[in-house]
Amino acid sequence: MGAMSPTLAADEAWPAALIAAAEAPLTAGTDRYMRAAAHAVAAAALHELGEHRGGAAGARVLALAGGGHNGADTLLAAAALARRGCAVSAALATDHPLPGALHRARAAGVRIADSPREAVGGFLEAGGDLVLDGLTGIGASGGLRPRAAALIAPLLDRTAGSAAGARAGGRPFRVLAVDLPSGTGVDDGTLPGPVLPADRTVTFTCLKAALCLPPACRLAGRVEVVDLGLPVPQGPPIVVRPTRSRPALPSPGPEDHKYTRGVVGLWAGSESYPGAGLLAASGAARAGAGMVRLHAPRRVEDLVLAARPEVVPAPGRCQAAVLGPGTDPADAPRAVELRTVLSACLGEGAALRAGAPAVIDAGALPLLADLVARGGRCGPQHLLTPHAGEAAAVLSALAGAGRPDWDRTRVESDPGRAALRLSELTGATVLLKGSPTLIASPGRPLCSVPAGPGWAGTAGSGDVLAGILGALLAGAAVAWEEGDRAPGAHEVVPVAAAAVRLHSRAGRLASAQGGLSAPIVAMDIADAVPRAWAALLAGS
Numbered sequence: 390m391g392a393m394s395p396t397l398a399a400d401e402a403w404p405a406a407l408i409a410a411a412e413a414p415l416t417a418g419t420d421r422y423m424r425a426a427a428h429a430v431a432a433a434a435l436h437e438l439g440e441h442r443g444g445a446a447g448a449r450v451l452a453l454a455g456g457g458h459n460g461a462d463t464l465l466a467a468a469a470l471a472r473r474g475c476a477v478s479a480a481l482a483t484d485h486p487l488p489g490a491l492h493r494a495r496a497a498g499v500r501i502a503d504s505p506r507e508a509v510g511g512f513l514e515a516g517g518d519l520v521l522d523g524l525t526g527i528g529a530s531g532g533l534r535p536r537a538a539a540l541i542a543p544l545l546d547r548t549a550g551s552a553a554g555a556r557a558g559g560r561p562f563r564v565l566a567v568d569l570p571s572g573t574g575v576d577d578g579t580l581p582g583p584v585l586p587a588d589r590t591v592t593f594t595c596l597k598a599a600l601c602l603p604p605a606c607r608l609a610g611r612v613e614v615v616d617l618g619l620p621v622p623q624g625p626p627i628v629v630r631p632t633r634s635r636p637a638l639p640s641p642g643p644e645d646h647k648y649t650r651g652v653v654g655l656w657a658g659s660e661s662y663p664g665a666g667l668l669a670a671s672g673a674a675r676a677g678a679g680m681v682r683l684h685a686p687r688r689v690e691d692l693v694l695a696a697r698p699e700v701v702p703a704p705g706r707c708q709a710a711v712l713g714p715g716t717d718p719a720d721a722p723r724a725v726e727l728r729t730v731l732s733a734c735l736g737e738g739a740a741l742r743a744g745a746p747a748v749i750d751a752g753a754l755p756l757l758a759d760l761v762a763r764g765g766r767c768g769p770q771h772l773l774t775p776h777a778g779e780a781a782a783v784l785s786a787l788a789g790a791g792r793p794d795w796d797r798t799r800v801e802s803d804p805g806r807a808a809l810r811l812s813e814l815t816g817a818t819v820l821l822k823g824s825p826t827l828i829a830s831p832g833r834p835l836c837s838v839p840a841g842p843g844w845a846g847t848a849g850s851g852d853v854l855a856g857i858l859g860a861l862l863a864g865a866a867v868a869w870e871e872g873d874r875a876p877g878a879h880e881v882v883p884v885a886a887a888a889v890r891l892h893s894r895a896g897r898l899a900s901a902q903g904g905l906s907a908p909i910v911a912m913d914i915a916d917a918v919p920r921a922w923a924a925l926l927a928g929s
């Protein structure tokens with residue numbers, strides 16, 4: 390291991406097996422790293438107790454510990470809290486805890502319960518303050534085994550919502566997860582069984598997929614990545630979660646003009662959903678498109694031009710197409726028009742430059758599924774933007790007769806796999822929208838982009854995103870056109886991620902009212918894009 394090996398990756402996740410293999414040469418035969426992990430957990434616990442009850446002295450803490458190193462971290466953290474004056478009980482889910490850690494916990498005054506289940510009951514009856522969840526870490530597989538699950542069951546009863554939809558709020562105690570919430574699918578973010586939602590997770594060295602991918606990541610609370618001095622695994626991560634890096638936003642210079650900034654061709658809106666045309670046009674215009682050319686029925690044109698006189702309702706060259714926001718599948722002539730443009734983007738026909746970048750949204754997704762089922766193939770420059778229901782429909786359409794079907798519930802319970810599968814089947818870059826939005830592109834790690842506040846999940850919000858994507862894609866496509874080449878996934882994903890980050894940040898800024906979050910409408914998100922742009926460029 391070279392001296393320069395990084396020891397912290399706060400935005401990237403590797404599979405558990407690679408993490409374990411990278412750290413094994415250093416951790417064998419020493420408890421130095423577990424002590425460092427325990428120190429970080431205890432510090433976070435003291436912070437939680439400070440917020441929750443004003444201090445640690447006399448606080449009631451319950452440590453749930455399993456038989457692996459994660460349980461040992463937790464017992465050592467419990468010992469540290471006992472030394473700070475907390476009343477700490479440990480409920481063990483194993484007959485074989487790591488002996489050194491158990492001994493130290495006992496010596497520090499941690500009460501090791503003879504009946505772990507009674508210890509949990511006692512914690513609840515006494516109005517306990519903080520649970521340390523150290524049942525399992527990266528060494529776990531499958532859902533929690535019965536003995537561990539029995540320890541969290543009474544705590545879950547005090548947690549708002551069902552097990553799958555549970556959230557940390559609305560209960561009288563805080564939960565701090567060690568490395569990751571026990572029982573989550575470590576490498577895929579699924580929920581194979583019950584999980585105690587955390588208010589906060591202290592994780593070590595790098596992120597874990599369970600902390601980036603829904604539904605598991607929604608149960609992790611605030612995530613903190615701690616540097617223990619252990620090496621980050623070599624090779625590409627499985628998930629990246631871009632929150633710190635500067636996003637791929639263009640910065641036009643004096644030599645630029647509207648055409649070098651990129652023209653968006655927008656096929657959006659219908660008699661039934663006219664507003665989608667305006668929202669998508671606003672997203673594109675606000676996100677720096679040099680020009681937006683609108684292709685829409687007269688009613689939509691009138692609506693858009695009344696609010697956005699800069700939009701051009703005439704055909705002409707464009708660098709990226711946005712197809713489908715608010716288009717009506719029942720409008721047959723319009724479907725033919727969309728299909729022609731879509732076919733050209735896939736390289737079959739002359740309506741648009743062959744292989745032209747495109748955002749394929751809402752009403753255009755079933756048309757795309759049909760084209761791919763007939764042998765068409767997308768490239769990474771084609772961005773599919775389904776929500777879970779639309780992803781299920783496209784996956785089902787492509788699965789073929791007699792193959793196991795995807796439905797919305799299956800997509801929602803394993804969105805990472807759904808996004809990867811959809812990208813594999815189509816060749817496209819897939820943005821599976823939600824909180825967070827997942828981006829899958831051929832040969833790339835999954836990218837998980839945190840969402841704005843829940844208020845951003847409002848009608849038309851996806852139309853605004855489609856417009857923002859179109860603007861950034863058109864801007865990037867100017868260079869791809871000049872080079873007369875199709876871009877690789879490594880060039881497209883940063884553009885897509887930047888657009889989602891802009892949308893999320895705009896949602897957050899629009900919703901912010903005096904430190905709290907208030908309702909917004911989709912147009913508020915479009916209007917806040919310039920502020921979001923500046924905030925992201927400033928690195929704030």
Ligand SMILES: NC(=O)C1=CN([C@@H]2O[C@H](COP(=O)(O)OP(=O)(O)OC[C@H]3O[C@@H](n4cnc5c(N)ncnc54)[C@H](OP(=O)(O)O)[C@@H]3O)[C@@H](O)[C@H]2O)[C@@H](O)CC1
Nearest residue numbers: 416422426456457458459526527528529530532533534568
């Ligand atoms: N090594 C070090 O110095 C450092 C390690 N670090 C920490 O160690 C963690 C990794 O430790 P680990 O490899 O021991 O695995 P861990 O996650 O504790 O779980 C294994 C235990 O759980 C059990 N178990 C398995 N599946 C289960 C299930 N479904 N339901 C219930 N139980 C299940 C399994 O039982 P078994 O299969 O052996 O019977 C075994 O007892 C890592 O996440 C980080 O926190 C850091 O402190 C850095 C320094």
Ligand SMILES: Nc1ncnc2c1ncn2[C@@H]1O[C@H](COP(=O)(O)OP(=O)(O)O)[C@@H](O)[C@H]1O
Nearest residue numbers: 822823824840842843845846848849850851852
């Ligand atoms: N809970 C949530 N928190 C934040 N953003 C969300 C949430 N749910 C959905 N979103 C975002 O809202 C948008 C909804 O898109 P979509 O379902 O296509 O809406 P529409 O078709 O009405 O425009 C997506 O960008 C999605 O990521």
